[in-house]
Amino acid sequence: MSPLPRDGNDPDHSDARDDDALLGSDNDIEEASKLVRGEPGIWVWLLVVSAGISGLLFGYDTAIISSALLQLANPPESSPIPALTVAQQSLVTSITSVSALISSLCSGPVSEYGRKKAIFAAAVVFILGAVWQSWAQSVQGLVIGRFIVGLGVGAGSAVVPMYITELSPAHLRSRLNTLNTVFITLGQIVAYLIGYWYSRTPFGWRPMFLLGGVPAAVQIGLLFFLPESPRWLVQHGYVENATSVLARVYGIDQEQSNVADRRMLSHLVRSIERGVRNETELASTSAKWKNLFGKRSNRRALLISGGLQGFQQLCGFNALMYFSSLIYAMLDFKNPTLTSLSVAATNFTFTLVSLVLIPRVGKRRLLLYSVPLMAVGLLVAAYGFNNLPTQQISTAQKENSATDAEPAGASSFYAYVILFSTTFYVASYASGIGNVPWQQAEFFPMSVRSLGTAIATACNWSSNFIIGETFLGLMDKMGAVATFVLFAIICAAGWVGIYVIYPDTEGMNLEEIEALLSR
Numbered sequence: 001m002s003p004l005p006r007d008g009n010d011p012d013h014s015d016a017r018d019d020d021a022l023l024g025s026d027n028d029i030e031e032a033s034k035l036v037r038g039e040p041g042i043w044v045w046l047l048v049v050s051a052g053i054s055g056l057l058f059g060y061d062t063a064i065i066s067s068a069l070l071q072l073a074n075p076p077e078s079s080p081i082p083a084l085t086v087a088q089q090s091l092v093t094s095i096t097s098v099s100a101l102i103s104s105l106c107s108g109p110v111s112e113y114g115r116k117k118a119i120f121a122a123a124v125v126f127i128l129g130a131v132w133q134s135w136a137q138s139v140q141g142l143v144i145g146r147f148i149v150g151l152g153v154g155a156g157s158a159v160v161p162m163y164i165t166e167l168s169p170a171h172l173r174s175r176l177n178t179l180n181t182v183f184i185t186l187g188q189i190v191a192y193l194i195g196y197w198y199s200r201t202p203f204g205w206r207p208m209f210l211l212g213g214v215p216a217a218v219q220i221g222l223l224f225f226l227p228e229s230p231r232w233l234v235q236h237g238y239v240e241n242a243t244s245v246l247a248r249v250y251g252i253d254q255e256q257s258n259v260a261d262r263r264m265l266s267h268l269v270r271s272i273e274r275g276v277r278n279e280t281e282l283a284s285t286s287a288k289w290k291n292l293f294g295k296r297s298n299r300r301a302l303l304i305s306g307g308l309q310g311f312q313q314l315c316g317f318n319a320l321m322y323f324s325s326l327i328y329a330m331l332d333f334k335n336p337t338l339t340s341l342s343v344a345a346t347n348f349t350f351t352l353v354s355l356v357l358i359p360r361v362g363k364r365r366l367l368l369y370s371v372p373l374m375a376v377g378l379l380v381a382a383y384g385f386n387n388l389p390t391q392q393i394s395t396a397q398k399e400n401s402a403t404d405a406e407p408a409g410a411s412s413f414y415a416y417v418i419l420f421s422t423t424f425y426v427a428s429y430a431s432g433i434g435n436v437p438w439q440q441a442e443f444f445p446m447s448v449r450s451l452g453t454a455i456a457t458a459c460n461w462s463s464n465f466i467i468g469e470t471f472l473g474l475m476d477k478m479g480a481v482a483t484f485v486l487f488a489i490i491c492a493a494g495w496v497g498i499y500v501i502y503p504d505t506e507g508m509n510l511e512e513i514e515a516l517l518s519r
């Protein structure tokens with residue numbers, strides 16, 4: 001595509017027709033948006049921060065369970081909820097992934113009523129789930145509360161990246177999406193800190209769960225100031241509103257703007273209109289399914305994005321995120337909740353590192369370098385478990401509960417080997433696979449984007465469920481060795497998969513990516 005004129009001449013009719021000829025496909029939005037001259041102001045960042053609160057909630061609600069379980073497994077005598085068995089702990093953890101799976105699949109139709117409305121609905125559900133969990137008087141109540149909160153997590157995880165993708169300027173899209181993962185990992189740190197704060201309070205799990213509702217309430221307030229996605233506005237005939245949202249996103253003052261900026265803006269709107277028109281041709285769900293599975297490039301897009309999302313979970317990271325407090329309690333660390341903060345802090349720090357590395361190194365290379373390091377960390381951890389004094393892990397299994405108030409004995413050398421190797425594993429995870437799968441939208445053309453990303457996101461939550469449900473039951477000494485070796489094998493298989501099917505898309509526009517996938 002040849003560049004559009006950047007001079008200040010007023011466009012005449014024939015120019016507009018030429019532009020129409022130039023702008024004819026999905027990547028037009030990308031191309032046109034690159035040509036808008038205004039710099040995105042603080043406004044666009046604010047917008048992403050407000051939307052990113054969903055990421056924060058996602059992170060908070062998935063990580064708070066780590067500290068809450070420690071208390072729920074060893075409740076005070078007066079507790080209406082008896083000590084949770086290992087099976088109940090697994091259920092309370094993994095039920096969130098089941099509801100997240102359901103709501104991520106349903107998020108497509110809901111977001112058709114407006115991205116903002118879907119984010120609003122997710123925030124309301126978060127608050128409801130937080131209150132329900134914190135008031136639970138029985139295991140069933142707890143399970144229902146976790147189920148409700150999972151509905152919010154799943155909807156947020158699917159809609160927010162789409163909202164950010166549709167709203168952000170093309171050249172910032174990748175970075176702004178990574179920022180969403182930064183929010184998830186930040187939410188996980190906050191959860192660990194709050195978990196630590198309440199770990200000595202009897203029934204501290206109640207405020208732990210309840211506080212998850214606070215950012216959701218803040219988000220509801222902020223949503224009043226957020227614009228609707230320009231793509232949704234165009235789709236529903238609000239072209240003027242879409243134009244003024246785009247002007248704000250691109251830092252263009254419509255009153256004062258010069259002709260060139262105005263022209264670029266109208267290019268942008270027209271290219272969105274064209275994209276939307278293409279999509280309406282595929283309006284029926286069955287036509288979308290047919291297109292998704294019938295077209296080679298879309299099939300490959302699905303294989304890559306779904307495979308990557310599945311691998312992100314099956315490599316075992318969330319076993320640490322959910323159960324690290326229990327694992328470190330088993331290893332006799334005096335302060336398991338605080339020790340497990342290392343998982344969340346490393347995850348957050350290295351997600352920031354990947355924010356810097358992705359544009360420089362490229363996603364494919366980053367994955368190919370970081371996945372083998374994950375395998376090394378896992379194998380060293382397996383070695384550590386294998387050499388633990390037998391009574392160390394079996395005692396912990398029995399109690400399953402050393403609280404911060406009742407410090408256990410000194411940790412052995414091998415417990416530190418496990419701590420350092422898992423931290424190393426987490427750092428390698430967060431630099432690549434913890435983050436890259438969420439950039440999946442670029443593989444799908446607009447016509448099947450919401451369907452494709454919903455299915456890929458469902459691959460994430462279903463694999464997450466498998467890990468949440470099975471890991472804890474395997475945690476005796478030899479089970480730990482076998483599980484960590486299995487995770488390392490999955491990393492090796494994942495590396496081969498990435499090497500074979502994951503393309504280097506750095507610097508490509510969406511059309512080039514589609515052409516690459518069709519080959």
Ligand SMILES: O[C@H]1[C@H](O)[C@@H](O)[C@H](O)[C@@H](O)[C@H]1O
Pocket residue numbers: 062181184185188312318321347434435438
């Ligand atoms: O990208 C995120 C991030 O890596 C989180 O730390 C993890 O808990 C999620 O499961 C994952 O999807």
